Amino acid sequence: MCSCWLVLAFCCLGQLCADQSLKPQLAASQLATNNPTLTTVALEKPFCMFDSSLSPNKSYIIYLYAMKESASAISSLVTDNSSKPLDSTFQQTSGGQFGPYKAALFKVPSCASPPKLADVGDVNKVSDVLKQYLFRVGDDGTCLYDPNFLGVCNPPLAPDTTYRFKYVLLDTTEGIMKGQTLWSDPIKTRRVKLPLKIDTWPGRRSGDMIVITSILSSGNSLSCA
Numbered sequence: 678m679c680s681c682w683l684v685l686a687f688c689c690l691g692q693l694c695a696d697q698s699l700k701p702q703l704a705a706s707q708l709a710t711n712n713p714t715l716t717t718v719a720l721e722k723p724f725c726m727f728d729s730s731l732s733p734n735k736s737y738i739i740y741l742y743a744m745k746e747s748a749s750a751i752s753s754l755v756t757d758n759s760s761k762p763l764d765s766t767f768q769q770t771s772g773g774q775f776g777p778y779k780a781a782l783f784k785v786p787s788c789a790s791p792p793k794l795a796d797v798g799d800v801n802k803v804s805d806v807l808k809q810y811l812f813r814v815g816d817d818g819t820c821l822y823d824p825n826f827l828g829v830c831n832p833p834l835a836p837d838t839t840y841r842f843k844y845v846l847l848d849t850t851e852g853i854m855k856g857q858t859l860w861s862d863p864i865k866t867r868r869v870k871l872p873l874k875i876d877t878w879p880g881r882r883s884g885d886m887i888v889i890t891s892i893l894s895s896g897n898s899l900s901c902a
Contacts, residue, residue, distance in 0.1 A: 699726050700859035701741075701842040704811040708797065713866045716833035717815040720842060723858065725788035727846040730856035736849045741781040743814055744773040746839040746863050752776045753860060755845055760853040762845055767821070767832050773840065780814050780831050785846070814842065815866075837868040 701720045704712060709719040723739060731737060740762050742755045748770070755763055755777050763777065770778040792809040796802040815834035820826045834840060841863060846856035 701844055701861040703864060708807060709811055713834075713864060715836040715867045715869060717813050718834065718840065718842070718864055718866065719811045719813045720861075722783070722786045722810060722812055723844045724786045724791055726844065726858060727785060727856045728788050730846055731785070737785050737855070738847050738849055739783055739785055740779055740845040740847055741783075741812060741814070742777040742843045742845065743780040743834075743840055744770070744777040745835075746841055748773055748776050749841065749860070753841075755843060755857065756854050762847055762854055767830050772832070772835060777843065779829055780842075781812055782829055782847075783812065814840075834866050836866050839863045839865045 704719040792806040820830040842861040
């Protein structure tokens with residue numbers, strides 16, 4: 678009874694219950710603060726989304742695709758004519774500008790044993806809970822420039838840019854797609870904030886003027902000494 682309640686509570690925390698649209702969602706704010714950032718978006722992993730598509734004695738994996746919202750007018754397809762998922766990369770699509778790119782792959786999350794919410798308060802367990810619960814798109818700042826990198830590259834996203842995301846269930850035995858979510862709602866990364874002007878009285882001097890004045894004042898004090 679308790680385990681069933683935990684599954685339901687965890688599911689509803691991220692709005693991924695059966696009566697919700699099956700599409701990627703932002704990670705719950707309780708577990709991912711400051712989300713999105715300038716260059717990353719933390720998404721819930723697809724718990725319980727593909728259970729009806731899973732068959733015994735078969736192997737599956739999840740692909741995560743990302744694209745800029747403007748690319749949807751060009752192409753939002755993530756499979757070819759034979760239902761094989763596309764291997765388009767960040768570089769090939771100019772960071773999702775010309776279509777979806779594969780941003781990640783990982784094991785199908787277990788609907789029967791999701792992370793325990795009670796463990797979030799345990800400093801020794803919270804890291805593992807977050808790894809199980811969410812995936813951060815744009816979290817790899819080195820893969821684009823590493824000539825020896827052979828995995829799926831997940832480079833930083835562009836600031837102040839709107840993206841969409843999609844999960845795909847791949848049957849690794851047959852190499853074909855067995856299920857997919859809808860594209861997520863538009864999710865926009867944060868905008869770079871310009872330095873604020875400091876409103877002072879009198880003269881309404883800017884922050885730069887305050888700094889210069891402070892340096893000059895310090896210099897005069899040293900001279901007098």
